[in-house]
Structure formats: structure tokens, C-alpha cells
Amino acid sequence: MDEPVTVGVDGSPSSMRALDWAADEAALHGRPLRIVHASVWERFEDATPAEDSPEGRAEAAALEEIITDAEARVRRRRPEVRVHAEVLPGEPVDVLVHAGEGAFALVVGHRDHGALARRLSLGSVGPRVAERAWCPVILVGGSAPERPTGDRRVVLGVGEATDAGAAHVAFALREAQARGGDLVAVHARSRQETRQEPPDNGSPAADALLSAAVPARAVLESGVTVHRHVVDGPAPHALSHAAQHADLLVLGVRHRHGMVHRELRPAHHAALRHSPCPVALVGVVPRSPTKAGN
Template structure:
């Protein structure tokens, strides 16, 4: 049975953009699409209270309107929808565990959007066991493609690059699998960034140390990517071993990208959950969709 792509809805512009992005991805991957709206409501013994009529109507309307929208724009998609009476983050983590991808709306620090784009999305990303893709409001099909020869937006030109950030010192199999598969599906180039930093040292020693660290970083990156070059020979690969802070370097090389892929290490329960500083930074500041891939 095929795993669906699951979208979390809250009626915001961000979540509608996420649904559109997910529908296009479902068509490309040949997967079903499931729209989920979580509304905790009140206990069943209060089900007849008239004051619940309005929020209950709004909850049904959010799901129905989104399904009608997808049906009209992407009629080829195999579509289903569910309203779940649970806290949003819990419902999405559960639904995401059974999905190929979980897609949510996302906003920048300075933006204003629905709850799904803020605390719920953050909590969901921190607990999800499958990849989560976060999409900005207003993201269109044309934004995923390069401009045409005259510089105009287009939905038929080549896809923009996929970018993935990694640290060869840690396991990155899941991360690279997702990035290479995404690049292959979109026939897009793949940029793989390993950002390294020069430790504090006397100024006189910096030039030699920088040269040594750059050469070491390049070798480590090439060693990690070797098997993936063989597995995905058709993917146009651009390894980048660059000096700088990972989040800042990723944001810089992602300005013209179609998708940014970052990892989130799964920590033991006793240590709690977190997204990590790099994932946290790019989720809030990258303009393109960001895929957060959990890994050991």
C-alpha cells in the first residue's frame, strides 16, 4: 500500500500553499494525497451545546474548501480528507508517521499566519518520525522552476536546484537519500553543502590551517558522496565544502533553490526533542520549501 502525502490544514494562507505544493508533489511521485484538519473541540457530553455550532461549522468548512480547491486545480490527484478530534500537533505527528511526507504551512519570524505555521508546526517537526516539508504562503508552481529565456516566470522550464546541508561526521544516509531522490524526481541539480569553520588560533597560523581544513573537508565530502554518485548517475551533483556557519551558508546558496533539505537528529526520549540550531534557523528564514528529515 502506498504511503500518502499528508497535509495539515488550519485555513491559513500558509496551509493552503502547503496543500498546493503537496498536490504537485503527489502527482510527481504517483502518491495519494490526504488532507488533515485537527480540531480538539470539547468533550462529547458537551456536543449539543449551541455555542459549538460555529466552530464546528468552521472546522468542516476548512477541510471542505481545501478539498474542493485541490479537486479543481489538480483533478488527477487521488484525494482524501479527515477531521481529527485531537490536539493539532499530536494528530499531525500520528498522521505523519503513516505518510511518505508530511507537509505544513510555514511563516517567517516577522510574518503573521495561522497557528499551523507557528507553534504547532514547530512541535510537529520536533516529534515527527518521517520527513516534514514546510511551505511559505504564496508559493506557486512557477516558483519551483527557473525563469524562461526572457526572465519570466514559468511552470514548464527546468526545476530549480535542490540544496542539502550535511555534516560528514554524523550519519546522513536518510538525509542524502531524501535529497538525491527529490533531485532525481524533479530532474534538478543537487547542491550538497558541508560548511566548516576555522577554530580560534593565532593569525599567523590561519592561512595554513584554512588550506588544510578546506582540503580535508573536500575529501570527506567526496568520500561520503561517492556511493550516491553511483546510485544516482543522472543527478547533476555540485559538492560544496565551504567555510562559514552552516545556517548562513545554506541560506546564501538557497536563494535560487526550489527545495532545501536539512536533518534533525532523533534524540533519546530522556533528552527531549529539538529541531537543532541549523534546522530552526533555515525553517524560519529560507524562502523556498524546507524539508526536515529525522535521522539517527
């Protein structure tokens, strides 16, 4: 069976934008689409409504409406895509992480809840899923434009420790190739790098880093035109600027030391807040579901 593009829905406007994006992504790659909605009744152990009670019937009807409407929306938008929709028991993060096992990619709507929520570590479901899911997680924010954007560009953030052949580099090349668009690899030089390489001497170390991260052989095999840019200044600002009118911004996420979970750093959260397009968070080293520890 083809690995599906999996998308989480809850009936909210942000999840509907994610659903539309996921349907387009599935059509682009010739993949089936799996729509998942999490039922959280199970967390209220002593308050779970009986199936034949008014509360139980109302809850079942509401769940059915969300999933049925989502499936119908996809069939109208992308009738060529095979669709499977289901309600799964559990909390949204747990359900989506497990639904991502065996997925081509996992698409989730992203809502930034502001400074207070970030201080309290509440955040959105999307980033928490990205920390635990083994597959690429694509977060579609409220400002994401409807596709296509026109030039089909994919932007890749290249950090100081990006290795040649890293999973997020391969993912970005694959996405650009599927779109028939260009890949723009961007490295934002830190203050330390800038001090070490003054502007009048160019950026040989940064240029070498970009060339190593996206090697010529991989570019040749993909047939994608790659543009490499070195920018001075904060990475979120550089990436947000580069992602204007892009289809997708791809960022690598490393594992926390000694843990199976990935670590979303402040730069990742800043990119999510400011990116004008969907953001794909991809583990630098791919993991199998059996090692995900979910």
C-alpha cells in the same frame, strides 16, 4: 496502499501554501494526498459544545468548510491526485504527528512568530511536529515560491557528522531524482575547521566529508548530478544563499541523547527563518512509528 503525502491545514494562508506544495509533491511522486485538520474542542472538557447546540453546529460547519475548501482547491490544482480529507480530534501537534505515521512525507505551513515567541518556546506548530514525527517533515514558509521554480534544484546541508547513507541524504537524492534536477550538497566550515585548513591549502577534509556523505555509488544509482560546495561562514547564511531559486532545502535532524525525540538546534531554526524555499527536516536515522514514542 501507497504511502500518502500528508498535509495539515487550518484555513490560514500559510497552510494553503503548504497545501499547494503538498499537492504538487504528491503529483510529482505519484502519491495520494491526505489532508488533515485538527479539531481542538476536546481540550475544553467542560466546554465542549453539544452537537445540536448553536455553538456545536457552528463549529461543525466551520470545520466542514475548511476541509471541503481544501479538498476542492487540490482538485482544481492537481486533478490527477487522489485526495482524502478528514477532521481528526485533538491538538494540532498531536494530530499531525500521528497522521505522519505511515506517510511518505508530512507537509506543514510554517510561520515564524518572532524573537519573543522563540524565547517563550511557543514557536510554530511545524518545528514541534518535526521533533516528534517519524517521517520527513517539510515546512513551507511564507516566502516559499509557487512551484515550479525552473531549475528544480535540491539543496542538502551536510554537517560535520553526516554519515554515508544517512536517511536525509537518501531523501535529498530521491527528491532531486523525481524532479530531474541537480543536488547541491553544501558544507559550511566552522571557524575551527577554517583555522585547521587555511584557504591557500584548500579544504581536503571538508571535500572528503562531502564525498563521504554523498558517495559516488549512490549518485550513480540515482542518476542525479551532484555539486559539492564548501563555504566558509555560518551554516544558515550559506544554506540560504545556496537555496535561492531551489525547490527544497534538506537538513538532517539527530535524536536527543537517550530520547526518541529529534533535536532541532539553533541552526535548524535559523535555516527555517531565512530559507527562501521549503525546508525538509529528516531524521538522520529513520524510525518506525512503533518506536516514535508519540
